[in-house]
Amino acid sequence: MDRAEILRFDHVSYIYEEEEASAVKAVDDLSFSVKEGEFLAVLGHNGSGKSTVARLANGLYLPTEGKVFAADMDTADPACEIDVRKTVGVVFQNPDNQIVASIVEEDVAFGPENLNLPQKEIRRRVDAALDAVGMTEYAGHETHRLSGGQKQRVAIAGIIAMRPRCLVLDEPTAMLDPRGRADVMKTLISLNRDLGIAVVLITHFMDEAAGADRVLLMKNGRRAALETPDRIFSEPGRLTACGLELPDAAKLCDCLRKRGVKVPPEVYREEQLLAYLFKRLPER
Amino acid sequence: MLKEITIGQFFPGRSLLHKLDPRTKLVLTFVYIVALFLVRNFFGLFLMAGFAGLGVLISRIPLKTVWKSIRALVFIVIFTAVLQLLYHSDGDVLWRPFPGKEFAVTWDGVYSAVFLVLRIVALVVMSSLLTYTTSPTMLTDAIERLLSPLKVFHVKVHSLAMMMTIALRFIPTLIEELDIIMNAQKARGAKLDAGKLSERLKSMVSIFIPLFVSAFRRAAELAVAMECRCYTDGANRSRLKIMRFSRLDLLWLFVHVAVVFAALFTSFYPMGSFFLFQPVI
Amino acid sequence: MAQMRIDKISYRYGHGTPFEIAALRDVSFEIGEGELIGVIGHTGSGKSTLMQMLNALLKPDSGTVYLNGADIHKDKTSVYRARFQVGLCFQYPEYQLFGETCAEDIAFGPRNMGLPEEEVKARTERAADFVRLDRALLQRSPFDLSGGQKRRCAVAGVLAMQPEILILDEPTAGLDPAGRDAMISLIRAYRQNTGATVIFVTHSMEIAAAVSERILVMDHGTLALDGTPAEVFSQAELLEKCGLAPPFSARVLSALRARGYDAPDAFAPEETADALCALLRAEEKQTVC
Structure with missing residues (x-):
């Protein structure tokens, strides 16, 4: 509880005003905070306002009401703009549209170059960032020949090279195949555990949220719940009401409980369920 | 089908040409192209084309790849050649394809066709070499540096x-x-x-x-x-890759200028029959 | 006679470039009328290439594709006919919308078929109803629709051609759970209503297991496995070699089989739970005795 907050949403509302008549409240009175080094998953159906959260986090959008703080800096304060973006890095869904340069290492260098860092420091950061996402051997490759998962890892490296303390990802795996998804998830977990970077993972893949420290459940721009994953996944009714469903393992746990099997409440992940079943059913 | 075009692509590598300062390559390619249009005789053109061939060998780009970028222009090449054959009716007649008709293929026509085709091929090879061996970012960085004097005139x-x-x-x-x-x-x-x-x-x-x-x-x-x-x-940006004009650049510059100079010299100071026929263009 | 016969087809991309790859190698199989087939395999396994072979978008380097007994590459007419008989809906089809109105866009295929205007209109409306696209939206620009509506509008564009064989390349990619379920029931309904053959490519083993009656597994340009979901997903080792894993339920049950229990094949969580309950009860009885 004594870890500092790296990102805080304070009664934030955001209204898209393309036409005044059809103003849509994408985010409605949303409050939550992310601590240094925490892994927070944000779950919600399409149009639940979860993507708007990503753009609010680093000041791309400024709240219509309420305030967003990145490491105690108000994102609406123009003097803090660059510092906010250095602190909270945002990665989007389509890796193709985040890559600026044709060569991997030149792309990763784009952020540090914009920060006008000395050449040696850029080199160090590029190498470290590529190492952190496991793409070192691709440094000299052309970006457009990489697979989707590799491209997304390059995009993440491009943000990591700016040394953010919090990484916000807006459905980073939605366009990837299972292998790419697994690689990106592995990368995120290692960035979180090994480098202590706080991760806010916005997703509609339930299994990706299973490993998070806490889960923020969103519905129609509002906060439906903010709890640990075991509590979120032990209440299937609430998820369904939000247009979501349980991850496969949790679904099976739920079915077993409904059939009177006493699966402990903290069991909701694949390996937990397997361990439980193996205990009840010893090897013959 | 569309994915097979190789013109303008970059092939990462570690050859001498890859290591050159992109500004050197950019300026020298420009000089080469201008010279290619000034050269008037076969000796000069062979020299220039041979130099482009040397460039390909040094760059270690597979010949197949280079051939592909030439092949993409095959229609222009054929068109040029045919046009030259049709256009030149003077000189020794080589072949009358239509008996009784005025039209004839002449030696002049053949020379001009060969000359122009060789010129196009050399042009394609040399400019392809630039993009094959220079990453797009380095290339645009080089253009930015070379054009930076224009900032005085408020060009962005x-x-x-x-x-x-x-x-x-x-x-x-x-x-x-x-x-x-x-x-x-x-x-x-x-x-x-x-x-x-x-x-x-x-x-x-x-x-x-x-x-x-x-x-x-x-x-x-x-x-x-x-x-x-x-x-x-417009804010100040630093760069990952710093362009440095090295000894290698100096050496390449020297060789390049020597070749271009030799080719142009023989074009403008005809030195007897040794330098072969000068096509009328 | 099989509706479609794929006979030893091979195909390579990028002839002569450093990036040449064999996309298909000597692939043969048959498709019967009214089958519901799921195609799985990791990226680059050749599944998308294979799908483009079935409607004559690509011509195999060697081998033949027969549709109702005739070579689809016999001449230009047979190629065009194959395009309409075999409807192929690409991945992220919403990125191919172009019409001024949704109706225009959906009508593109039927118009290209040369159908009379009344028929085109009827088909457009029927297809829109089928994908549950509000009739009121038909006169709107497709670019004004929401993501899910765009996807359904694009699928309607293929359905309006009323293909005998409908192929969908990853129809659920990028959809949230609700959108995914809607797309799956749409696929099922099309087959039920028309009796058409449906082939879909997916990355999700769960969807492949739950929806299809037959599964084709592609690996490195070859057809690695072909069988019912139960047959395919019992081959855990072979699947792993293809870079795939059986659905979670199948993994749980096969792990128990490996421990010496007599576990059946099941994919739906309810069936799996039933099977597990039976095992747990049997085990309890044994320990009491």
């Missing part, structure tokens, strides 16, 4: 260079996308290569609208992503 050199970087980065992506859209519309019966003109136009619309919509969407998303990475137009 940096913005221009950034636009070029992004254009080069997205060309392959958009080509791939074009391929997918074409196939998707063909799957719905779009007639791209046959049928009435009105049908074909309609089919073209079905391809270019999605392509433009996608390009705009990509541009909007990219702008946001660049903002997230602290990009501000």
